[in-house]
Amino acid sequence: MFPWVFGNSRNAPVSNEDIARVAVAALIDPARHAEKSYRPTGPELLGAEDMAQAIGRAVGRSVRVVPTPTWLFMKAARMGGLAIDLMSNVRYYVDDHKRGAFELGAPTTDVLDVTGRPAEDFETIARRYAALSGNQRTFGNWLRQFAQFMLTPFSRGFNLDEYDRELRRPFPSEPQFAPESEVWRREHAISEAAKPAVPGSDKALSPPPVAVNGWNSKEEAFPCHNR
Secondary structure, three states: OOEOOOOOOEEEOOOOHHHHHHHHHHHHHHHOOOOOOOOOOOOOOOHHHHHHHHHHHHHHOOOOEOOOOOOHHHHHHHOOOOOOOEEEEEEHHHHHOOOOOOOOOOOOOHHHHHHHOOOOOHHHHHHHHOOOHHHOOOHHHHHHHHHHHHHHHHHHOOHHHHHHHOOOOOOOOOOOOOHOOHHHHHOOOOOOOOOOOOOOOOOOOOOOOOOOOOOOHHHHOOOOOOO
């Protein structure tokens, strides 16, 4: 099963390795990259079914997409040892993703332009992770994953509202999600002709590639967040 929390939106997943290569290239030759920003992406926009098929080819098994509520995703993240300070931001990222924020302006050619090498495709990334020992289909791994799967709904989640109150974080008086913000779209050079996806819709238009800042899924970002 492939748990999916992002509705009908798409992304252009980029590998951690390609992000690292972009960062290293910028650090090695800072004069060339001064005053520039990059948004590394993979080579194509993919939805949940596209990714599931790629993962299936990587592991040699049929993979089915399972729509997953955010609250369950958060419980699984806590069980996996992820920190609350990270997940307090990811909750907004999930909602931005559902609204098509990461379809806009993607894919880019920044990985190729900066490193001289094309970005890895998603199946290549999936095959690398599938080859790790912890992801092999052994009885021990299967038993561990099955136990975690059964326990997740009954485990504790994050109390993100309490966490925000304790930090006394300032919030905008009228917050907006990224693709709905005229300021965000202007700062990221997103044209008005590119309409973001909305929950329940699978028809989003993508503009030509542009170089913008971005935080691209678990695919991280360089050099700054999309929000």
